[in-house]
Amino acid sequence: MLPEISIDHALEKPIYRQVYEQIRSAILDHGLSRGERMPSTREMAGLIGLNRTTIKNAFDLLESEGLIRSYVGRGTFVEGPEPKLNWGELVSQPANPPAPPNAMVSFSASKPPEDQFPIEEFRATVREVIDSPEAAQILQLGPAGGYGPLRKFILSQMCERGIARDDDQVLITSGAQQAFDLIQRVLASNRETVVIEDPVYPGLRNAFLQGGARVLGAQMNEQGVDAASLDKLLEREHPRLLVLTPNFQNPTGATIPEAARREILDSVRRSGTILVENDLYGSLRYTGSEIPSIKQMDETGDTIQLGSFSKIAFPGLRVGWVIGPRRFIARLTEAKEACDLHSDQLSQAVLLRFAQSGRLAAHREKMIETGRERLRECLDGCSRFLPAGSFYTRPEGGMNVWVRLPQPLDAAELALRAARENVSYLPGKYFSVEKPHTNGLRLSFMGIEPHKILYGLQILGGIFAAEMSRVRRARQSEPQPALV
C-alpha cells in the first residue's frame, strides 16, 4: 500500500520531488512491492490535494528510474527494484581468522624457501616435457587416478622402499590438502569420530571439521603424539580415523620414535581405527637417522600414506598422492572424479620429469643443507633470545619449531606487537583442536634467510621479555594480603 504522502510547502525542494522521494523510498524499503497497482495521477492529485502535472512529473521520474511502469489502458504498477537474493543469509561468513600482515621477517609460512628455488632446473624440465612427444597427451583429458607414468613411478618407488605392497595403489591428488578432503568424504562423511594431533596443521583440521566429522585432539609431547594416552583414547572412542604426521609434525616439528610407532600400530589395530600417515616432511631430515614409516611397519597393509612434492619442490604445482589398499583407492578415485575430474597434467608431467632426471634428488640434498642451517640458526636464536621459562622443540627435520612461552604470556596478543616491528609468526590458537595453546607459537624457519632468523628472534625475544617484566611488575605492585 502506498503510504500517506505529506508535502511541506515551506521546504525549498520542489513539490514533485517531495512526492517522488516519498514514493521511491516506499518502493525501495519494500513497503510497496513489485506488481502492486499505483493510484492514477488523477486519483493521487485528488488525494494529496495537488495538481495532476505535479504528480505526473513525479511519476515520470520514477518511471525513468525503472521503479514504476505505466501500461496504456491498464494503469501504473510498481516495477522495481528486482527482488534480490539475500547472500548474507544464503552463505555463512568465512570462519577462518584473518591472515597475519606481511612482515619483513616472516616465521608464518611452512613452505620451501623462494631464494633457493631451482628455477633453471625447473625451466629445463618444463622444456623437456613440452618438447617431448607426450606433450599432446598431457593436454588432453586424463584419468581421474592421475597421469599414468607418474602413478607408476611413485608406486614402484614406494614398493622399492618397502612402503607400498602388492595390494596397494596410488591416487594423485591436488596436493595433500585434497587428500585430506577426499579421505574425509569417503571415510568420515557421516559425522564419524576422527582423532588428529593437537596442535595440528589447520588445513587438516578444517577439512574434517567442514565435512562434519567429530574431531578429537590427541595429546602431544616432545616426541610427537603420546602413545599411551592415544591408546586410551582409541580404546574409549573407537574412532573411524586417526591422522598422524610422524615425521617433523606441523606445527611442533616432533617425530614419533620407532617404539611408539609400533605401539600406535597395535592400538589402532585393537580399536579397528584406520590410520592415515601424513608424511609430507619425511624426506627433509637434517639430523639423526631415519625411522621406518608406520605404513612400512604395518604388516596388514591397511595404513594409508600421504605424500607430496610441495614441501621439497614447488608448492605452486599442486601434486600430492595417497597410497593405500587398492579397494580404498578405487573409491577415493571415484570421489576425486566428482570433485575435479583429475589433477592438472602439465604439472604432473613436469614433476615426474623433475624426479626421473635426478633433479629432485639433487634439489632435496640442497634443501636438506639449507634446512639444517636454518634450523640450527632458529634453535640458536631460541636459546639466546627467548625469555627464561620458555620451552621449544628441537626438531630433526621439517620446517617448524614449536615454542611455549612462560605463563601468562598470550602469543596471539604478542603477535600483533611483533607485526608492528615487522616480524610475524602464527600463534598457537591457529593450530588448536581442543586445547587453546594460548602461550604456544610456531616458528617456520625454512623460508627465511639465515641472518634474518637470528635478527627476527632477537626482536621477538625482546618483545616477550618486555611483556614478562611488565607482568612481573604488575604482580609486585598488586596489593599484598595483610598478614594478620
Added chain:
Amino acid sequence: MLPEISIDHALEKPIYRQVYEQIRSAILDHGLSRGERMPSTREMAGLIGLNRTTIKNAFDLLESEGLIRSYVGRGTFVEGPEPKLNWGELVSQPANPPAPPNAMVSFSASKPPEDQFPIEEFRATVREVIDSPEAAQILQLGPAGGYGPLRKFILSQMCERGIARDDDQVLITSGAQQAFDLIQRVLASNRETVVIEDPVYPGLRNAFLQGGARVLGAQMNEQGVDAASLDKLLEREHPRLLVLTPNFQNPTGATIPEAARREILDSVRRSGTILVENDLYGSLRYTGSEIPSIKQMDETGDTIQLGSFSKIAFPGLRVGWVIGPRRFIARLTEAKEACDLHSDQLSQAVLLRFAQSGRLAAHREKMIETGRERLRECLDGCSRFLPAGSFYTRPEGGMNVWVRLPQPLDAAELALRAARENVSYLPGKYFSVEKPHTNGLRLSFMGIEPHKILYGLQILGGIFAAEMSRVRRARQSEPQPALV
C-alpha cells in the same frame, strides 16, 4: 580355542606337517585369535598322543611364519595374522557404470579434437611463461582464489562484455567440475533441492548427488529446458539451486532462446532460487547469432556463471572459473581452500598467457571452423543413416548431438553391438536424472575427423536399422488374436 587335532597315519604327509597345517588353518580362519595362549608342547603331545619333538617341529614352523610366538617362562601365544580392516565394509563400491570400450570411431567424449591441438602455440606460450620473471612466483604457494593476474583478466573481460558487475568477483577452480562441487558444498550441503536439466552431464549430476542434495530433473525440449514446466516446478518446489547450461547443452546440444531466458529469470526470482549458469560451450557457436547470457540479463547481479578453458584450449590443464556476487565468492573461496588450497599455478599462468597473446582467440576461430564442419557432417550422417522415426537435435554450436531412436530400441544394448563394430557412443541412461532416456544417445562429434563421422554413423545406422527390422519381424510373427 585350539580345535581337536586329528592325525591320519595313512597319509604320506609327515605328522608334524599335519599338526602344523591344522593349527595354521585354525589361526588363519580366526578360530584361534591373536594373544590366545597355546598349550605347551608337552601338554599337546600328551593330548594328541604324539611325541614332543613332532609338536616342537610343528610349532617351529608356525613360529617361523609369525603365526605363534614363544616367550621364555611365559608360554606360547597366537601371534598372527594381524587383524585386518575390512575395506569392503568401510568403503562403498564405486557407483559409476563402467566406461565404454575404446573404439576406432568414438562418439563418446565431449572434448576438443586432439588432431587440432595447437601444440606449437602451447609450447611457445609455456616457454614465455617459464622464461618470464614471474616464474618464481608461480612456483610458490598461491592464493586460494586463484593466480591474481588471471583472476583480474577474467573479471575485466567479463565486465567489458557486460556479464560481470561491480559487485562480482571471480574464483579460479580446477575446471568446471570443481565449481559444481564447491557450489554443492556451500549452497546445497543440507539435503537442499537442486533442479538440473534431464538429461544432463553426469559429472554435474554426480557432484550434487554425492553431496546428498535432492536432485530433480527439469524437462527439456528442442530449445533447451522448457520454461513453462520449469516455472511450475520452481513454484512448487522452491528449490535452493537451479543449474542450467543455456548454450549447446551437454548432452542435447540445445540452446535456450532469449525470451525463454527472460522467463526463467522471472521464475527463479519469484521462487527465490539461486541460478547457476554453466557456460562451458558458449564460445563455440558455429551458426546463428549470439544470445545474451542469463547473467548478463540479470539486473540483480545474483546469477552465478561458470566458465572454463577446457572446452576450447586444453582439457588436461584444469582451469575453470566461477563469477558471482563478492560475498558468495568469498565463501566459495574458503571452501576451495579446504579442498585443495588453490589451483595449479603453472597452468593458470600458461592459460593467461595463451589468452593475452591472442593465441586463444586465434585457436577459437579454428575450433569454430572445425566444429562447424564436424557438426555438419554429423547432422548429414544423422539425416542419411538414422532409421525412420529417429529424432535428433540440430545444435548451433558445442560438441554434442542428441538422438532419440524409434521405440522400442534400447540405446544401451545397441551400444554393445556398436562397440563390436568399433564405433562407440554414450547411451541416454548415462545422462539420466529422473527419466530413463532408454532410446536416447549422445553423439559427441568434436573429437572425430570428418571422414570418420560419416563412416561411424553409417555403421550405427546399419545396426539400428537391422534392429528395427528384427523388431518388426518379431511383431509380425506374433500370433494375431483370432477375429471372432
